[in-house]
Amino acid sequence: MKPMKEIYLAGGCFWGTEHFLKQIEGVEATQVGYANGNIANPTYQQVCTGTTDFAETVKVQYDPDEVDLPFLIDLYFKTIDPTSLNKQGGDRGTQYRTGIYYTDTADLPVIRETVDRLAANYSRPLVVEIEPLKNFYLAEDYHQDYLDKNPGGYCHINPALFDLARKAKMKKEGDGEYLNLEK
Template sequence: MKTFVLGGGCFWCLDAVYQMTKGVHSVVSGYTGGRIANPSYDAICSGTTGHAEVVSVTFDEAVIPEDVILDMFFIQHDPTTLNRQGYDTGTQYRSSMFYSNVDEEAAFRAAIVRNQPLWADPIVTEVAPLGVIYEAEYYHQDFYAQRPEVGYCQVIINPKIAKVRKHYARWLTA
């Protein structure tokens, strides 16, 4: 098993896609990359903590290659916008990849190079060492599966799922 910690805007979006990906064993929404311990969602939203909303994606490389996990990351959000994804703005929504060793850092940097041709503007995804991950509040976990009827899910997440499905259908369970 391998775990990647990725931030691509609101963690609900990444969670929704990776929850339906073959070989993914768990997805946990959380916060990392900031300056304070045990931040709350309200503190994160204030923009003063420095944390990014992230997901920890644990997957089985025998089922799904790490390159597919990373390429799915780059297709489901806009890695060329600094500190925003659509209407969500602030440093907590930055495109980010947090590595725990040199092999992960190399894989993340290679994924950026590999995916740059898909975007007209430069990819601005932060690649940084992984610090402490603080698990988000219970109501953020598996948000899309629990509340697919919510407006944000309908308007923001569903189009991202459709985009991933278009390119990676063989890797999705649903």
């Protein structure tokens, strides 16, 4: 078995983004936290001031034998408005920006190619950050698995998308080449 890979995805409020991503077959673990900011060990209250440069982000650990990065990004894009700067759903502020943060530089061309392909579906320019992960601090415990602990809690993501994530299967052909989503 290959070692797990990781990617960090910011998609607005991390409660719904985490709940969505953890439904995907091949995602082995998720944690919510704050990425790419300018202070050490931020609190939720500090991040909400908009002065720390942090984005609410989900750390995703996944099995590359079960799910590949283009497939994860395709699904992630179903939960965001990639043309909306610092706003997803009713949430506004720099902490709610969208971003893909990587730790493996080999992932960058894959991320760019996937985002460029998806950009063709939009009439406005995309504002999704694509950057190396500079730092990541875990959010407070009450934020972890929030929607599991608080069913019916606030979420900017359409609940039907959780079902899509549970049912989505990555089709493979031959060497496991990415094909498309099966719904």
